[in-house]
Amino acid sequence: MIKKRECGNCSLCCEVMAVEDINKKEYQKCENQGLGCRIHNEKPDQCKSFACAWLEGNIPYDLKPDNVGFFVTSQGTEDYPLVSIHSKWSLDKLKKRKLATQWLDAVTKSVPGVFVGANGKRTLFGNPEIIKKAVLDAKKKLDNVEATTGDGIPG
Ligand code: SF4
Numbered sequence: 001m002i003k004k005r006e007c008g009n010c011s012l013c014c015e016v017m018a019v020e021d022i023n024k025k026e027y028q029k030c031e032n033q034g035l036g037c038r039i040h041n042e043k044p045d046q047c048k049s050f051a052c053a054w055l056e057g058n059i060p061y062d063l064k065p066d067n068v069g070f071f072v073t074s075q076g077t078e079d080y081p082l083v084s085i086h087s088k089w090s091l092d093k094l095k096k097r098k099l100a101t102q103w104l105d106a107v108t109k110s111v112p113g114v115f116v117g118a119n120g121k122r123t124l125f126g127n128p129e130i131i132k133k134a135v136l137d138a139k140k141k142l143d144n145v146e147a148t149t150g151d152g153i154p155g
Pocket residue numbers: 006007010011012013014050051052053054055065066071
């Protein structure tokens with residue numbers, strides 16, 4: 001993991017991701033969240049080792065998670081790339097942000113995406129041809145995936 005940027009005031013992943021070591025569930029605020037992490041030096045390894053795609057410098061600077069309401073992780077393999085977009089909002093709310101929508105549309109024309117939104121609801125989306133190939137495999141790997149075959153993010 002290479003961190004090329006600083007999280008600054010962002011703590012979106014702390015709210016959204018599950019952290020098994022401290023029994024924190026998905027979409028539950030962490031009790032250690034303050035301005036940053038209150039237990040910074042003793043935080044779980046899972047937290048120490050986590051970096052979203054923005055922090056790694058792999059997506060545009062303007063898409064800083066606390067500005068746009070989502071963060072990105074990549075999964076899959078070279079042959080079968082898959083991005084996950086995590087947000088504490090619903091997809092409908094996220095889509096009101098033009099910058100986010102434009103980026104999601106552009107990325108998922110070539111790489112399938114799983115949107116993991118409010119309450120952990122998962123939606124697989126992207127280019128129909130790619131989705132067709134990806135959907136069965138993704139369904140095997142991910143629980144509760146609702147697949148769409150629309151072009152780009154679901155309307
Ligand atoms: S979502 Fe990314 S930028 Fe925000 S706190 Fe987590 S790792 Fe840092």
